[in-house]
Amino acid sequence: MRTGRLLGAGRTADVYELHADEGESGPHGHGGLDAETEAGAPEGAADSDGADRHTGRTGRIEPAGRTEPAGRTEPAGRTEPAGRTERAGRVGGGGAWVLRRYRDGWGDAAAEAEVMEYVRGHGYPVPRVHSASRSEMVLRRLSGPTLLEACAAGQVTPAEVGATLAQLLRTLHTVPPRRRPGARVLHLDLHPENVLLTPHGPQVIDWSNAEEGPPGLDWAVSAMILAQVAVDPTDTRAPMAHATLTSLLAHRPDHTMTHHHLTEASHRRASNPTMSPREIELLAKAEELIRDAPEKAAGL
Known part of the structure; x- marks a missing residue:
């Protein structure tokens, strides 16, 4: 080889x-x-x-x-x-x-x-x-573009990107746990660059953060990743990320993502050694954006 x-x-x-x-x-x-x-x-x-x-x-x-x-x-x-x-x-x-x-x-x-x-x-x-x-x-x-590439090229809309991420999260959380009864397999890094649109449908990559736990944490991490981009005024992808985040939150099951899950997701992002100081600074605004989301925000 x-x-x-x-x-x-x-x-x-x-x-x-x-x-x-x-x-x-x-x-x-x-x-x-x-x-x-x-x-x-x-x-x-x-x-x-x-x-x-x-x-x-x-x-x-x-x-x-x-x-x-x-x-x-x-x-x-x-x-x-x-x-x-x-x-x-x-x-x-x-x-x-x-x-x-x-x-x-x-x-x-x-x-x-x-x-x-x-x-x-x-x-x-x-x-x-x-x-x-x-x-x-x-x-x-x-073979195929990432969700981000497809959206940037106008092949899919941000609303469709959010719906696709939501579908993939819901489907993943139906997989039974490997080791922890009552938990679910979590990806913990599911965002538009980690989904490829192949000729046979979306495929999920990069499972380096995967573990077992509550589904709400998975939703919260995906939301935080999108929100960090959405609140960055210097990032040209911000409007796309904001619309995708709105769609993702609108498609999440009721009472799935709690205040605790969002706080834990923010902590994990801040503790990630690959985060830049600028990205860490955006976490507070990102968390606020998610909490202020008009759809299904009561549980936060």
């Missing part, structure tokens, strides 16, 4: 295309999890706060609420289209694969891969993981 060109660099990880050496049948050397033997589920890059791409830009756009649900299963034997400017290496199983490599001791790719394969086994739309170690993960390459 050879590592090809760098596809994207986020704040904590880099993503590379993979090529099989002559005679190789798959991406070896990244042991820990071999998803090719796992139960089937939908096939599915942004770092939590950066551009961590492993996707192409081809394919039709099908956000939630249009023609296909998030959890649609990919037809057997079908593979993703070519990537942005160059076809990814065909490494084992007839598919295109990429390597995600954490830098400087960040992350736990093996633990992240286990969560991804667990939710995938319950029908949730995530990329197929081939193998993983402590710092590296080999996973299926996807």
